[in-house]
Amino acid sequence: MAEMSSSLAVTGAAMDAPVSSSVAEMGAMNAPVSSSLGVMGPLLKKIDSLLPLDYRLRGPLKDRVALLKVDLEEISVALVEQSMVDFPNEMAKYWMNEVRELCYDIEDFIDDMMLTHADAKMRSVQSFKVGRVKIPWLPKTVRPCTRAARIAELRALVREAIERHGRYLDGCTSSSRSLFTVYGHIPLMYAEAANYLVGVDDTKTKLIKWITDEEQHPAETTNYLVGVNDVKIKLIKWLTDENEQQLKMVVITGHAGVGKTTLAKQLYREVGQQFECRAFVRASRKPDMRRLLEGILSQVQQHRCPSNSYTVQNLIDNLIKHLQNKRYVIVIDDLWETISWDIVASAFPEGNNCSRIITTTEIEGVALECCDYQSDNILKMKPLGREDSGKLLLNLVFGPECLCPEQLKGAFDIIIKKCAGLPLATICVSGLLTTQPDNPKLWQHVQEFLCSNLSTDSTLEERLQEILKLSYNSLPHYLKTCLMYLSMYPEGYTMQKFDLVKQWTAEGFICAIEGTDTWEEVADSYFEELVNRGMIQPVDINYNGEITHRPSEDIIARLVGYRSTSAIPDMQRNQLV
Structure with a gap:
């Protein structure tokens, strides 16, 4: 947790000296598995565990392992420095990929050594003393002399990588190193x-009134909204609609990052309790309609789990039955396709119960389709x-x-x-x-x-x-890796915190320092920090009453997916694809 408690580190050339070898070695030694450093940290720790006097390694073999560790510590300095560069050139990327793959190979060799010695120790404890018989056909892969040769081969590869770094990449990091790397918890x-609204207070107030008021007096409404901007003028038309008792639809549209989801979430939180049934779900570019409808049904039924055997039509029928003659509010965030709206809209019964549906979208065509091409029901948010x-x-x-x-x-x-x-x-x-x-x-x-x-x-x-x-x-390596892991989920998928942090821990992404926090506490802190930074956001509550999460914006999900593809060759062995 020392990394996470440190303050903002400004590493620009004008503000900081190059990273020292001791700092880089310490950082690599304490690093978990990550997309930038690979298994360098866990590998160095494994080699350390082979070197104590009580470990049954023969003297010459132990010496060679110690020399391999020295070489790895040297190359870890260069790997840490290269990983701090925001936009490394192609040669640097190729070198880093090669070093990470080499570390995986070395880890396989070290794991084999540890397993062999663990089995030998177990047999020596459990078996009786018997006469020794020489076995001439003993496989060469387990002979110490062959292991020594393999260590020499691996050391040669490491030394070659170090030399190539010095020949082609030395000096590249000082000029292109990241200007700033942010460590520590965000206040x-x-x-x-993500829930803070600026410059839309009047709009939010009018929308809340629009959702909750069962009767409006046109004259009073008009006088109250004199002098408002174009968005508020559209709200006047909604407020003075003679058919306002009927199911009413409003679409919040605008550019990505303009605050559509934030506004919809605040409206839902502030007025949702006033409705008999309510639900907030997020769609995606290619939504799973069964999962989307299941999310709505579980929420309007107060988080009772729908049957796994339900088809899309079963879910639609159950929604119609449950919502009939009730006052409900449904928020569908981030719609991308008109066909998705056509399917989900068929689940909402008409009525005179002042029910409301709110959707958000970036696509003008989708907004028009949702409102039956009545542009007055579209609220366009501007920067x-x-x-x-x-x-x-x-x-x-x-x-x-x-x-x-x-x-x-x-x-x-x-x-x-x-x-x-x-x-x-x-x-x-x-x-x-x-x-x-x-x-x-x-x-x-x-x-x-x-x-x-x-x-x-x-x-x-x-x-x-x-x-x-x-x-x-600007994210630390450990947060980048945890965030990239989300790209393994289908687009639009919402995940539970408990499941996700368990997967991070199993993959080796979590680094807990002995005597401080537990693995679970560190994993929880990683998750909360990504939420605090706005990279992950709570979406809704599932049928088990657990808060589900997903990347904050579609554009963030696409960025994470793009970045993860460049790391896939290195992470395949950790099942990140």
Whole structure:
């Protein structure tokens, strides 16, 4: 946990000296299995366990194992330094892949040695003393002389890799090393950022009134909303609708990262208790309709598990039966296809019970389909203005009601401009700044990165992608590996925390220091830190009453999937594909 409790480390060339050998060796020795370092950390620990005096290794063989460990410690320094580079060149990537594969081969050899000696020790304890007979056909693979030759072969490969690094890659890390690597827990206010709304208070208030009011007086409503913007004008039409007792539909649309899900979740939390039945589910680009309908049915039935034998039509029939003549609110987040909406919409019965359905989508065609092409029922969210964006960043970095320090105003203004009013982009940038908010050099580095990677004509999607890459690259190795593990799940899949942290532990991703926290506590802290950083978010509660999670945004899931593909050759042996 020492890594996690340390403060923000700024490793730019102007702010930090190159990583020392002792630090790199210590980092590799204590590292769990990861996508960047492979099994280097566990391998060094295994070799350490072979070297004590009470371990039954013959002197010459033990000496060769010790020399192999020295070579691995040397190459681990270079591997740690290369892993700190945000965008390594192709030669560096090839070298790192080769070293990781070599470490897997060495681990296999060490595991074989440990297993052989463990079996020999067990036999010596349990068996009676018998006469010894020489077996000339004993397989050569278990003979000490053959093991010594194999160690020599592995050492030669390690030395060759070290020489190639010195010949081709030495000096590359100092110029391209990551400007900042964030370690440590993010403050709670950052963890709550996914639920923080700025600049939409009036819109949220009107939507809450729209959902909960059973009777509206058009004249009073119109007077109350005088002078509002285009979004609020659309709300007036919803509020003055003569058929408001009937099932009513509203779609929240807008660009990725603009706050659609955040707004929908807050509406659901604040007014959901006022409905007889309620459900909040997330779709995906290619949703599993059975799982989606099952999620809705389990929630409206107060988390009773539907039968596993139910087909899609069975689930639709049960939903219609259960929701008939009841007041319900259903939120379907992140719709991508009209066909998905056509299927799920057939499960919602019409009625005069003031029931409401809210969906969110980035696709205009899907929004129109959901509303039967009645554009008045579409709430289009726009990026935040300069003032609201600044307020959000200040609240996340310095706390509520705080002002920007004078020496940071220049960088502050540029960062706000580069975030382009996207709350998700602002939240990700704040995660880089929040542990050292008063460090002018850190603000300057963030500003320089954004200016060098984002031009004035960059689209909103390009801006969000670059900022998400920056946020991802700032994650410690152990969090990157745990996050990439999510790519093994189907798109749109929601997972339970308990199951996920158990899988992380079984894969060797968790590093617990003896005498401190347990494996379970460390794994839980990794999970909570990813939630705090906005990479994973709670979605709903399943039929067992357990909170389920998934990547916060579709664009984050795609980024994680893309990054994991480059690590697949190294992680296949850990079953990450």
